[in-house]
Amino acid sequence: MGTSKGKxxxxxxxxxxxxxxxLSIISILCLLFLPIASYTYKKTKYTLNGLxxxxxxxxxxxxxxxxxxxxxxxxxxxxxxxxxxxxxxxxFKRLRTGCVLLLITGMVQIGCIIIFNMQLENxxxxxxxxxxxxxxxxxxxxxxxLVIRTLHILYVNKIITILDFMVxxxxxxxxxxxxxxxxxxxxxxxxxxxxxxxxxxxWVGLDNFKYLFTTKDAFIITRNTxxxxxxxIILGTVLGITVGIFLSEVFSKKLKKLYQTSIxxxxxxxxxxxxxxxxxxxxNEAGLINKSILGEGNEINxxxxxxxxxFILIIVNTWKGLGYNSIIYLSAIVGIDRTLYEAAYVxxxxxxxxxxxxxxxxxxxxxxxxxxxxxxxxxxxxxxxxYQVPMDSGTLYAVTQTIDTYVYRSLLQINNIxxxxxxxxxxxxxxxxxxxxxxxIVRKFDKENAMF
Amino acid sequence: xxxxxKGKSEITFQIICNVVMIFLSLAAILPFILLFMSSITDxxxxxxxxxxxxxxxxxxxxxxxxxxxxxxxxxxSYGTTLFVTVVGTALSLxxxxxxxxxxxxKDYPRRKIISFFVFFxxxxxxxxxxxxxxxxxxxxxxxxIAALIFPxxxxxxxxxxxxxxxxxxxxxxxxxEAAKIDGAGEIKIYQTIVMPLSRPIMxxxxxxxxxGYWNDWQNGLYYITDSKLYSLQQLLNNILKxxxxxxxxxxSVTVVSDMPGTGIRMAMAVIGVLPIIALYxxxxxxxxxxxxLGGVKE
Numbered sequence: 038m039g040t041s042k043g044k045x046x047x048x049x050x051x052x053x054x055x056x057x058x059x060l061s062i063i064s065i066l067c068l069l070f071l072p073i074a075s076y077t078y079k080k081t082k083y084t085l086n087g088l089x090x091x092x093x094x095x096x097x098x099x100x101x102x103x104x105x106x107x108x109x110x111x112x113x114x115x116x117x118x119x120x121x122x123x124x125x126x127x128x129f130k131r132l133r134t135g136c137v138l139l140l141i142t143g144m145v146q147i148g149c150i151i152i153f154n155m156q157l158e159n160x161x162x163x164x165x166x167x168x169x170x171x172x173x174x175x176x177x178x179x180x181x182x183l184v185i186r187t188l189h190i191l192y193v194n195k196i197i198t199i200l201d202f203m204v205x206x207x208x209x210x211x212x213x214x215x216x217x218x219x220x221x222x223x224x225x226x227x228x229x230x231x232x233x234x235x236x237x238x239x240w241v242g243l244d245n246f247k248y249l250f251t252t253k254d255a256f257i258i259t260r261n262t263x264x265x266x267x268x269x270i271i272l273g274t275v276l277g278i279t280v281g282i283f284l285s286e287v288f289s290k291k292l293k294k295l296y297q298t299s300i301x302x303x304x305x306x307x308x309x310x311x312x313x314x315x316x317x318x319x320x321n322e323a324g325l326i327n328k329s330i331l332g333e334g335n336e337i338n339x340x341x342x343x344x345x346x347x348f349i350l351i352i353v354n355t356w357k358g359l360g361y362n363s364i365i366y367l368s369a370i371v372g373i374d375r376t377l378y379e380a381a382y383v384x385x386x387x388x389x390x391x392x393x394x395x396x397x398x399x400x401x402x403x404x405x406x407x408x409x410x411x412x413x414x415x416x417x418x419x420x421x422x423x424y425q426v427p428m429d430s431g432t433l434y435a436v437t438q439t440i441d442t443y444v445y446r447s448l449l450q451i452n453n454i455x456x457x458x459x460x461x462x463x464x465x466x467x468x469x470x471x472x473x474x475x476x477x478i479v480r481k482f483d484k485e486n487a488m489f
Numbered sequence: 490x491x492x493x494x495k496g497k498s499e500i501t502f503q504i505i506c507n508v509v510m511i512f513l514s515l516a517a518i519l520p521f522i523l524l525f526m527s528s529i530t531d532x533x534x535x536x537x538x539x540x541x542x543x544x545x546x547x548x549x550x551x552x553x554x555x556x557x558x559x560x561x562x563x564x565x566s567y568g569t570t571l572f573v574t575v576v577g578t579a580l581s582l583x584x585x586x587x588x589x590x591x592x593x594x595k596d597y598p599r600r601k602i603i604s605f606f607v608f609f610x611x612x613x614x615x616x617x618x619x620x621x622x623x624x625x626x627x628x629x630x631x632x633x634i635a636a637l638i639f640p641x642x643x644x645x646x647x648x649x650x651x652x653x654x655x656x657x658x659x660x661x662x663x664x665x666e667a668a669k670i671d672g673a674g675e676i677k678i679y680q681t682i683v684m685p686l687s688r689p690i691m692x693x694x695x696x697x698x699x700x701g702y703w704n705d706w707q708n709g710l711y712y713i714t715d716s717k718l719y720s721l722q723q724l725l726n727n728i729l730k731x732x733x734x735x736x737x738x739x740x741s742v743t744v745v746s747d748m749p750g751t752g753i754r755m756a757m758a759v760i761g762v763l764p765i766i767a768l769y770x771x772x773x774x775x776x777x778x779x780x781x782l783g784g785v786k787e
Contacts, residue, residue: 155629199675200591204603207588210644214620215610221619235622280513286506298773299514302521305769305776306762307704309725313758314520316729317527317540323751325523328539360517361780368781388502413612420707428730444617449711454618461616469613489608 054123057139057186061119064179068112073172074157076101076164084170087113101164108153112176115146119183133196139187147180225462229454245459254443258460262439265347265423266415269354274408276355277362278400282392284363285370297367301360308421315353315426340428346436353426354419369403370396405479409487412475416440416468440464521766528552528756532749540755551752555760559735562716562724563760570721573637574702581698582691585644589652590683595662604653611646621711636712637720642701648694651782655690656683693779696772703765725761728754 069091072084078097085103089096091113093105119142122135129135154169161167191197225245227238249255280300287293303311318325319339327336339345373396381391418439427437438446440460447457480487523542527535528551530544538545555563591597592604614620620640630636660683668678684691709723719727728735732750735757769776 152627155627200594200597201599203587203675203679204591204599206584207644207649208603208606210584211607211610211646213623214639214641214643215614215646218615218619218623219613221615221622224618224622235626280509283506283509286502287510288503292507292510296510296514297777298769300517301773301776301780302517302766302769304780305700305765307706307722307725309704309706309722309729310524310758310762312729313725313754314524317520317523317755320540323527323535323539325540329541356516356520359513364777364780387498425706425726425729441617448618448621458616458618461618465614465616472612 054126054186057123057183058120060179060182061116061123064176065113065116067172067175067179068109068116071172071175072170073109073176074161075166075168075170076161077166078164082166083164087172097164101161103161106153106160108149108156111149112146112153115142115149118142119146132190132194136187136191136196140184143180143183143187147177147184150176150180221458222462222465224454224458227455229458241455245455246463249456249459249463254438255460255463257435258438258440258443261423261436262418262441263415265350265354265418265439266411268351269358270408270411270415272351272355273358273362273411274404276359277366278397278404280359280363281366281370282396284367286388297360297364300363303357303359304361308419308425311353311357311421312425312428315349316428319349340430341432343433343436346427346433350422350426350437354422357422365407366400366403369400373399402485405483409475409479413472414468416464416471418442420445521762524755524758524762528752528759530752532752535751548752551749551756552760554749554753555756562719565717566719566721566724569634569637569718570703573634573705573720574699577638577642577702578695578699580638581643581648582695585648585694586652586656586684586687586691587679588644589649590656590679592649593653593656593660594665607646607649609646611650617711624712631712632715632718634718637705637708637718638702640708640712642698642705642708648698652687652690652694655782656687659690660686689775689778690782693775693782696775697779700765700776721761725757728757 068087070086070088073087073090074085075082076085077083078101083096085096087109089103090106090109094103095101096103119139122138122142126135150173154173157169158167188197188202224235226240226242227235228241228244229235230238233239284293284296287296316324319327321327321336321338321340324339326339331337337345339349377395377399378391381395386394418441420439420441423437423439424442424445427433430437440463444457444461444464447453447460476487476489519542523540526542526544527540529547529549530538530541531546531548532550534544534546534548588603588607592600592607594600624630624636624640628635628639630639664682665678668682673681704722705720706722706726709720710726713719713723732748732754735748735753
């Protein structure tokens with residue numbers, strides 16, 4: 038704490054944070070008594086202050102119901118906490134504790150206000166043109182100022198550095214995009230009812246899962262996801278190594294480059310274009326296979342015939358991924374010490390023997406790592422491959438439905454959110470366990486190849 | 490390897506290698522040729538012979554039709570995709586290295602905890618449903634251009650880990666020490682030492698991200714229903730599913746009746762894939778390098 042001597046008046050942490058206290062008090066007053074929302078009802082514009090959103094009222098002779106908003110209540114509580122923290126700030130043994138608490142209240146405040154602002158539109162049915170007003174803006178500015186002020190205290194006291202500021206935007210993105218949705222896993226334990234809101238919906242415990250597992254779907258999607266992945270992993274590895282070795286043995290540098298470039302082409306394009314290509318081969322009216330190979334009278338309606346699709350999907354996936362897999366293995370092969378081969382050559386080992394006794398054993402770490410990574414994702418499937426390539430054909434679901442397509446279809450086509458969130462949570466949780474177990478197994482046998 | 494001493498078996502081996510590789514290369518390329526050939530086949534020939542490598546009657550009618558009726562929706566979708574790709578890639582390239590650089594520094598005290606914070610996102614995620622609900626209910630991205638940029642695509646843990654490894658391998662701590670002695674601050678060090686030394690990896694990562702944005706159709710599928718905001722992939726997707734979607738997007742109504750549906754699908758696919766294939770020779774080195782990096786263990 039002594040590091041801040043005389044740097045600037047505002048930064049001395051022993052003093053009361055009078056600026057923070059003043060700001061918070063102003064913000065509470067603004068939020069309570071200044072207009073925070075406006076709406077138009079029967080062509081007249083009205084405003085609402087925060088107090089109305091806390092107590093809840095009915096306005097316009099009962100035609101508009103303002104329910105108490107827990108978001109505004111949370112903001113007010115956060116502001117009072119901020120004042121409390123600011124008052125006892127000098128008492129904190131470590132400056133850091135006080136600052137972290139201030140940051141948390143600041144974040145809660147900004148977060149709640151923003152969410153409130155976004156939900157405002159749906160809150161005041163049947164009023165039109167619901168807009169937020171300057172009360173909200175002042176509160177957001179106050180929250181931002183609070184966070185900046187706290188960071189400033191930390192920075193002046195050398196608890197955080199420029200490097201922390203550099204990390205901040207990325208961390209915030211991960212926090213929003215990757216961590217915040219984790220809290221949504223609880224949706225799987227609720228019966229979602231949008232009229233009650235996500236938080237207001239009833240808890241149903243494991244009912245969603247029970248329902249999911251009594252249907253045939255749970256077995257089908259699990260089986261499809263895992264079996265396809267097993268085949269993809271085995272084929273991808275074996276073919277990747279084989280083609281990688283072939284590529285590494287091609288003598289001409291120019292040809293090698295040409296081959297690499299060509300086999301990578303399918304990896305480059307979107308699955309939509311691949312679906313078009315598959316359609317060009319399989320379509321009923323004009324597909325190459327039906328028209329040119331099978332000929333008239335022998336046509337197969339591919340998009341309605343289940344038995345072909347495991348093969349089609351495996352071929353398409355292999356075609357798409359071959360370049361990628363082989364180049365990964367090629368880059369590992371290139372890293373192998375050339376003198377080993379020269380020594381083997383002097384000893385009279387044939388090419389095949391060199392491959393079996395030098396290349397493959399030395400590729401082992403790469404093979405283990407890549408296989409482990411794929412096994413860790415065995416509960417996830419390439420949504421595009423299973424959704425786009427079969428052109429979303431309903432008759433094929435038994436062989437093309439995977440967990441990912443099931444979640445999507447339940448969520449956005451059938452609008453069965455409970456089922457979708459149950460399947461989605463099932464995927465997340467089991468997928469996570471599989472990664473941990475797969476890594477644990479590798480760790481036990483071969484510590485160096487473990488991911489973490 | 491031993492170029493001077495080539496036995497007979499060596500020559501046979503080379504021949505086998507090359508034959509296999511030629512076969513695989515053709516397998517990779519020919520489907521694209523089929524796509525292109527089908528797009529320049531006459532509609533009547535298509536109905537008789539189907540899509541084929543050697544069309545009997547050539548015709549550019551499918552393209553002419555698209556150019557007359559759907560020029561504006563195709564151009565608009567191109568514009569959307571281009572905008573999203575440029576903005577998304579630029580944003581990622583701004584944020585990702587700023588996060589990865591401190592994580593590669595041994596003297597950064599919060600290195601371990603933040604690395605774990607990033608790494609954990611690669612192991613566990615909330616799944617589609619919470620993500621979808623968050624982006625639509627809280628951030629209201631439905632039918633906005635933001636829906637094509639921010640959800641899931643902007644950054645992932647893998648990119649950060651890749652950059653981190655690369656920084657710690659390529660930028661020697663001694664550089665940083667020297668710069669600090671000369672009085673350079675962290676921002677100056679980042680701008681004048683780290684960024685210039687990392688151009689190749691930034692190009693590679695940038696290319697991977699840009700391709701991700703260019704090829705993305707999932708965000709469109711989840712969040713966009715307004716045809717004005719269709720990205721190129723989403724337009725292609727809708728046309729593949731339902732050729733009538735094209736008619737509903739077209740500017741003139743009269744020509745819909747004689748729409749060459751069979752050929753038009755393939756013409757659309759060619760229009761969609763052409764820019765990528767045309768640019769591929771220029772960026773293939775970075776692309777190959779990016780894939781090779783992906784397989785190297787950190």
